[in-house]
Amino acid sequence: MTDRAEHPAARRRYGGLTLGAVAPWVIGALLLAVMPYVFASNSAITIMNQMAITIVFALSYNMLLGQGGMLSFGHAVYMGVGGFGAMHVMNWMEQGVIALPLPVLPLIAGLFGLGFAAAIGIFSTRRAGTVFAMISLGIGELVASSSVIVVAFFGGEEGVSGDRTYGLPVFGHDFGSQTEIYYLIAGWLLISALLMYLFSRTPVGRMANAVRDNPERAEFLGYSARWVRYYSFCASGFFAGIAGGLFAVNYEILTAENLDLNTSGTILLITFLGGTGFFFGPIIGAIVFTLLQTVLSLHTDLWQLYVGALFVLTVMFFPGGLAGVIMMHVPPWRYGKVRALIRPYLAAVLPAAVGLLGLASFLEVLFHLRNAARGEEGMTLLWVHFSSHDPLVWGVIIVVTVAAFWLARRNAPALRAAWDFANTPPGADEARP
Amino acid sequence: MSPALQLENLSKSFGRTEIIRGLNLDIAAGERHAIIGPNGAGKSTLFNLITGRFAPSGGTVRLHGQSLRGLSPYQINRLGLSRSFQITNIFPRMSVFENVRCALLWSLGYKYSFWNMVSRSRALNEGADAILDQINLLARRDLPAGTLSYAEQRALEIGITIAGGADVIMLDEPTAGMSNTETDYIVGLIRKVTEGKTLMIVEHDMGVVFGLADRISVLVYGQIIASGPPAEVRANRRVQEAYLGAALEDM
Numbered sequence: 001m002t003d004r005a006e007h008p009a010a011r012r013r014y015g016g017l018t019l020g021a022v023a024p025w026v027i028g029a030l031l032l033a034v035m036p037y038v039f040a041s042n043s044a045i046t047i048m049n050q051m052a053i054t055i056v057f058a059l060s061y062n063m064l065l066g067q068g069g070m071l072s073f074g075h076a077v078y079m080g081v082g083g084f085g086a087m088h089v090m091n092w093m094e095q096g097v098i099a100l101p102l103p104v105l106p107l108i109a110g111l112f113g114l115g116f117a118a119a120i121g122i123f124s125t126r127r128a129g130t131v132f133a134m135i136s137l138g139i140g141e142l143v144a145s146s147s148v149i150v151v152a153f154f155g156g157e158e159g160v161s162g163d164r165t166y167g168l169p170v171f172g173h174d175f176g177s178q179t180e181i182y183y184l185i186a187g188w189l190l191i192s193a194l195l196m197y198l199f200s201r202t203p204v205g206r207m208a209n210a211v212r213d214n215p216e217r218a219e220f221l222g223y224s225a226r227w228v229r230y231y232s233f234c235a236s237g238f239f240a241g242i243a244g245g246l247f248a249v250n251y252e253i254l255t256a257e258n259l260d261l262n263t264s265g266t267i268l269l270i271t272f273l274g275g276t277g278f279f280f281g282p283i284i285g286a287i288v289f290t291l292l293q294t295v296l297s298l299h300t301d302l303w304q305l306y307v308g309a310l311f312v313l314t315v316m317f318f319p320g321g322l323a324g325v326i327m328m329h330v331p332p333w334r335y336g337k338v339r340a341l342i343r344p345y346l347a348a349v350l351p352a353a354v355g356l357l358g359l360a361s362f363l364e365v366l367f368h369l370r371n372a373a374r375g376e377e378g379m380t381l382l383w384v385h386f387s388s389h390d391p392l393v394w395g396v397i398i399v400v401t402v403a404a405f406w407l408a409r410r411n412a413p414a415l416r417a418a419w420d421f422a423n424t425p426p427g428a429d430e431a432r433p
Numbered sequence: 434m435s436p437a438l439q440l441e442n443l444s445k446s447f448g449r450t451e452i453i454r455g456l457n458l459d460i461a462a463g464e465r466h467a468i469i470g471p472n473g474a475g476k477s478t479l480f481n482l483i484t485g486r487f488a489p490s491g492g493t494v495r496l497h498g499q500s501l502r503g504l505s506p507y508q509i510n511r512l513g514l515s516r517s518f519q520i521t522n523i524f525p526r527m528s529v530f531e532n533v534r535c536a537l538l539w540s541l542g543y544k545y546s547f548w549n550m551v552s553r554s555r556a557l558n559e560g561a562d563a564i565l566d567q568i569n570l571l572a573r574r575d576l577p578a579g580t581l582s583y584a585e586q587r588a589l590e591i592g593i594t595i596a597g598g599a600d601v602i603m604l605d606e607p608t609a610g611m612s613n614t615e616t617d618y619i620v621g622l623i624r625k626v627t628e629g630k631t632l633m634i635v636e637h638d639m640g641v642v643f644g645l646a647d648r649i650s651v652l653v654y655g656q657i658i659a660s661g662p663p664a665e666v667r668a669n670r671r672v673q674e675a676y677l678g679a680a681l682e683d684m
């Protein structure tokens with residue numbers, strides 16, 4: 001046996017904040033602070049607000065899926081209940097029933113989410129797996145359909161709307177402008193993300209991982225898998241509620257749409273796209289998705305098709321999501337071999353990207369041909385104006401696409417070899433011929 | 434003093450087949466007790482009955498005199514009884530260190546707390562490293578447990594089982610599927626980590642059984658046909674007829 005004293009673990013230190021642990025949060029905070037100066041336009045602020053809300057919602061969803069192994073098809077309900085709750089409180093503020101500063105509204109919304117999750121979780125977290133998924137789906141449908149029945153809370157068809165400017169002023173701000181709201185949301189994003197991260201480092205957060213991996217074994221270590229799931233579920237409901245509160249503050253209206261299956265499905269998609277295995281995965285997913293949804297949708301009617309394709313490709317080829325793809329590069333980076341990947345990447349990934357663009361162009365032109373008004377032959381794609389009825393255009397697109405895919409395929413083996421090389425520790429490849 | 438474990442007229446049926454049939458057994462505190470018997474005799478089922486994984490069809494299990502009737506595995510574990518599994522049962526996606534640390538949480542009183550950071554507790558982290566040191570897995574500390582070799586996973590299985598400091602330890606075939614050197618290593622490990630505790634072990638390797646156990650019980654068709662010190666059991670005619678004759682010839 002090795003001498004304990006000379007083993008590295010013997011000198012390990014516990015606790016204490018390290019630079020590596022704090023740096024991402026400080027950088028994140030600074031980034032959030034300067035973003036409105038970098039992207040100052042109104043539409044940019046609107047997009048960033050939407051993005052931040054989605055990040056909080058996706059992170060809360062990953063407390064279930066990634067941390068706790070619970071696949072929910074009804075997470076929108078907790079965000080929605082929080083949001084509707086916040087809208088009512090906002091209206092009371094307007095009517096003078098209570099006086100509160102606007103920034104506490106998300107916290108109240110969080111409590112609404114928490115309360116609802118605490119009630120539902122009692123029976124839904126008894127089991128994980130399919131049973132949990134089916135119950136979440138059922139509850140989702142139930143609440144969504146009751147939105148037209150419980151009109152007092154959900155406001156029926158037109159939802160609940162209000163005016164956010166009646167809160168107590170905070171240092172002279174009444175939160176009338178989008179930028180003021182941006183900082184309110186950014187602050188809550190930072191707090192929520194930090195708290196969710198810290199939750200994952202607590203005993204119950206660690207056990208959530210254990211229960212996800214092997215619920216039965218956890219039971220033989222003194223923990224009830226059910227109660228571990230329950231606490232994660234409640235925490236997740238709380239942060240989903242906060243996201244709902246931010247939504248209420250930002251849009252000043254909630255409708256039945258906030259509760260429906262579509263919203264629940266979208267957050268699953270976002271979280272999976274970003275990657276459930278790493279804490280920051282859902283953040284990436286939310287950013288990418290919001291950009292696609294807001295920017296891409298301005299340029300094409302087919303944006304949902306592309307998002308769907310991206311999702312399918314991710315599930316099939318990168319089950320770790322975008323975060324997984326990023327983290328795949330940590331070993332090569334550690335071995336100092338990332339540079340070996342650059343050329344093969346350019347040689348294979350670039351043509352593949354061109355091929356995908358070609359495929360998309362094909363779909364766009366086809367879509368235009370089928371759906372544009374009679375006589376409207378002209379269309380613009382990638383800054384080029386042409387006629388969708390021109391055979392030459394079709395020819396070019398098909399030839400470029402096929403050629404690009406052929407090239408990508410031809411260069412793929414070289415990329416694979418480079419990848420294997422980059423993933424062998426430096427010492428190990430000296431034995432290579 | 435009441436025995437550490439007391440089985441009274443214990444029985445278990447799956448459908449119409451009775452697997453454990455009116456079984457009585459006392460295991461004294463501090464004893465190393467081996468259960469042997471042919472395949473399908475009901476040894477693992479017996480473990481499952483004691484640890485709350487299955488509910489008995491009849492009879493009682495007592496731990497230090499307290500009846501375990503109706504208790505869940507986690508409640509029984511909290512009373513100081515911990516078990517390993519015949520088929521490795523760990524947390525494959527978590528690191529080796531995390532596996533052991535999770536096994537320590539309840540016994541250190543953390544319960545379901547969400548206001549403590551696991552990284553800040555010396556007792557927790559040093560305790561987990563100490564266990565890793567004991568089971569010789571410090572060098573594998575930060576690897577996902579699922580990537581360990583079979584023998585290493587078996588060692589981790591034992592580490593998880595003993596981490597919580599339970600005073601009754603139950604090991605179900607800890608050396609199954611191991612080479613001779615690996616078996617020697619695991620037996621040494623078991624001896625070391627169960628010092629001063631009550632041990633109940635199911636084992637097919639007679640070398641291990643006779644080397645380790647203070648007492649042996651022979652389980653055949655859901656009943657204990659003999660129970661006593663190794664020499665006595667070895668000499669028992671019924672045991673030789675039913676089981677041990679063939680098994681001892683294998684040695």
Ligand SMILES: Nc1ncnc2c1ncn2[C@@H]1O[C@H](COP(=O)(O)OP(=O)(O)OP(=O)(O)O)[C@@H](O)[C@H]1O
Pocket residue numbers: 447452470471472473474475476477478479519
């Ligand atoms: N959950 C169950 N449902 C139905 N039958 C079961 C169940 N668990 C065990 N059995 C049956 O009970 C009998 C005893 O099984 P058990 O696993 O306890 O044997 P064992 O003595 O541990 O055998 P081995 O040495 O092979 O591990 C077997 O015939 C098995 O098929």
Ligand SMILES: [Mg+2]
Pocket residue numbers: 476477478519
């Ligand atoms: Mg067995």
